[in-house]
Amino acid sequence: MKPGILLLIAIFTLTACKREQKKSASEPILISNHVQYSEENENLHIQSGNFTYNFRQNQLPFKKIILLNASMAGYIAELGAENLIIGVASPEYIYSDKIQNLVAAGKIQNVGNEQKYDVEKILSLQPDAIFTNHIASFDNTYKLLKDNGIQVIFLDEYLEQKPLEKTAYIKLFGKLFGMSEAAAARYDEISKNYQELKQLASKAKERPAVLANEMYGDVWYLPGGNTALAHFISDANASYILKNNTEEKAVTMSFEEVFAKAGAVQYWINAGNHPSKKEMLTMNPVYSKLNVFNKGKIYVVTGKEKGKANDFFESGVVRSDLVLKDYIKILHPGLLPDYQLTYMKELQ
Structure with a gap:
């Protein structure tokens, strides 16, 4: 066989091998x-x-x-x-x-x-x-x-x-x-739903102030400003009290520190799994000093709870669109007039 033909075969074989490796x-x-x-x-x-x-x-x-x-x-x-x-x-x-x-x-x-x-x-x-x-x-x-x-x-x-x-x-x-x-x-x-909901929230004329989580003993464990909850609040077009924080974990604060930041707060979300505001006070009487406790709205994550099981920590892990939808309904109810909350519940 001629050397030129052998060279062409070798080049073709090498190219095919490279294509196969790429595949x-x-x-x-x-x-x-x-x-x-x-x-x-x-x-x-x-x-x-x-x-x-x-x-x-x-x-x-x-x-x-x-x-x-x-x-x-x-x-x-x-x-x-x-x-x-x-x-x-x-x-x-x-x-x-x-x-x-x-x-x-x-x-x-x-x-x-x-x-x-x-x-x-x-x-x-x-x-x-x-x-x-x-x-x-x-x-x-x-x-x-x-x-x-x-x-x-x-x-x-x-x-x-x-x-x-x-x-x-x-x-x-x-x-x-x-x-x-x-x-x-x-x-x-789910991603498409999430982006459309985020776009809907951006149309809200106001960005309400938001407080999150609750106290354990004498310490308030707030989500850091770069946590999932902080991202949900931002995407729902609201203003979290630790929005300028960069932590991806909980930030510990005293009640006095939270009180100083929460004067303008209108909504308190993810406030545990309490059945009522009265029960919250039996757990921690200092909550009564918060303006949001007396005049704002408080929401807990017990909308889908059965015994020890809570679907917020199960399907809610996957359905980020529904979680965002809940927060938008809470923070801008007029944007979703016919929607009923999935994972959250307002405390009375």
Whole structure:
């Protein structure tokens, strides 16, 4: 064969190989600064905080999973994948009726609680994966499960401070369950709703002053100015009393410090789970000194609560659009005249 032809074949082969390599590795899908995933040579790579996971094609999609915290249930329910769950910890904290019915029917097993997980039961169920927040005190338990061939996947969605990034975890669950298209479509719909609601809120003529959270003992734990709640307040076109703060965690203040900042506050949101203003005063009489307590409006997150289960911490983790809609209804009721609150309730 002529040298020129051999050279052309070599160039063609090299180009084809490069194209194949390019096809085999996907660009990372960024869920947030904490979580991303990518595919290479038909393997799925996940980076979640300090933890890395690699799954071969024959390991996916997962068919049997265990959840060790209730917030994960919101993502599963949003995908309609409840039948994949074979075990949950502390089922009394799960709001979903479908999951509760599966627990009652024995199709989902109780595998313990945050004090102690039933490792023997978990091993007997042989799940494809366990989903949980990482709790350092359980590292020995996690190691025991991993040593027995069980995947323990840590997803700390509670660390996310941008509402839509918290919602975006649904895309990772979709990837692991073989439901990527459905998950992406659901995320796109929630994101679209959120942006439209934010645009609606921007039309409000006033930006009311807002106070959040409550006291524990002598300390008021306010959300930092760069937390999820602060972002919700801003996107609802209101003025949070710590809007200039840059913390992504709770800021501790004395009552006197809060009192000094709260003179113009009209709305107090996420004020715990109190049943009434009277009960609030029995817990902490100093609240009566606040202008917002006497003349403003106070809202708690008990709109969807059953026993120990609260859907704000379950479906509300995913449905950032509905959470924002609640805050807009509270802070600018005229913009959503026919909407009834989903997760919030006004205290009387």
